[in-house]
Amino acid sequence: MNRPAPDSPVTASSATPPEPVLLDCAGRTVAHYGYGSAADGRPRLHPVTTLAGRTVTQERPADHRHHLGVSIAVPDVSGRNFWGGRTYVRGQGPTKLDNHGVQRCLGLDRHGPGGFTQSLAWEADGNELLRERRTVKSVELSSTAWALDLCFTLTNHSADDLSVGSPATNGRPGAGYGGFFWRAPKEAAPPDVFTAACAGEEAVHGRAGDWLALAGDGWTLVFAGASEETRRDPWFVRTEEYPGVGSSLAADERLPVPAGATVVRRIVTVVADGRLDREAAAGYVRRAVTS
Numbered sequence: 001m002n003r004p005a006p007d008s009p010v011t012a013s014s015a016t017p018p019e020p021v022l023l024d025c026a027g028r029t030v031a032h033y034g035y036g037s038a039a040d041g042r043p044r045l046h047p048v049t050t051l052a053g054r055t056v057t058q059e060r061p062a063d064h065r066h067h068l069g070v071s072i073a074v075p076d077v078s079g080r081n082f083w084g085g086r087t088y089v090r091g092q093g094p095t096k097l098d099n100h101g102v103q104r105c106l107g108l109d110r111h112g113p114g115g116f117t118q119s120l121a122w123e124a125d126g127n128e129l130l131r132e133r134r135t136v137k138s139v140e141l142s143s144t145a146w147a148l149d150l151c152f153t154l155t156n157h158s159a160d161d162l163s164v165g166s167p168a169t170n171g172r173p174g175a176g177y178g179g180f181f182w183r184a185p186k187e188a189a190p191p192d193v194f195t196a197a198c199a200g201e202e203a204v205h206g207r208a209g210d211w212l213a214l215a216g217d218g219w220t221l222v223f224a225g226a227s228e229e230t231r232r233d234p235w236f237v238r239t240e241e242y243p244g245v246g247s248s249l250a251a252d253e254r255l256p257v258p259a260g261a262t263v264v265r266r267i268v269t270v271v272a273d274g275r276l277d278r279e280a281a282a283g284y285v286r287r288a289v290t291s
Contacts, residue, residue: 076165088167176251
């Protein structure tokens, strides 16, 4: 049962977070990975940079303090919040609850300077709900672009059937976020967003597609589903309120995860200097997904 949050803040984890991991590409560091603090409750990639050094992530912005660079975050795992912030409750709206879970590191194996695999326990109320295997690697694409390849496998490690939900499945239309999420930096003007077929937040949000590009001031991110299951997930997109892109596990309906079952997703993100057009974005995606 969800409980109202106490007046004093609840620390997500009292354990000392592991040391951050540096991710290199083309002879330079392009990302830092780890827990910003024990209170964050989940590891993230931040800062992530282009090969020229431009930062393309943002952490704990004033508009959403629980946005943490690039992370795997879910607002509802059978009533437990692994996203942060308030929980959307049907009939009540955003509500502060004492229902936050934590992603605890069980181990991390390096694969050279450009990759690693991590094992994580998704825990709430002292119980492990999900066991995750997360693989991250960098791939050099050109002198001005590289790709972040992120694959995560979530296995129901409890004795009960679970399900993944979102504010949309709990009664807030259009808010189907949860899963892979990339918070980009907020700039003076909103970034442009486009796919192979259309452009603009309203046109691309909530729709599935092979890839989606977000172009800001001197940088472009191109997100691509790298498996059939991932490509079926709709994109969650914000540009006007804040710049962020996610791949939605539960955009309109809850995603069942029976006891012992596994959910696998893989997202490859091209990180490029400059503003790419559709042809260049599609070309980079083809190379990145098959690398």
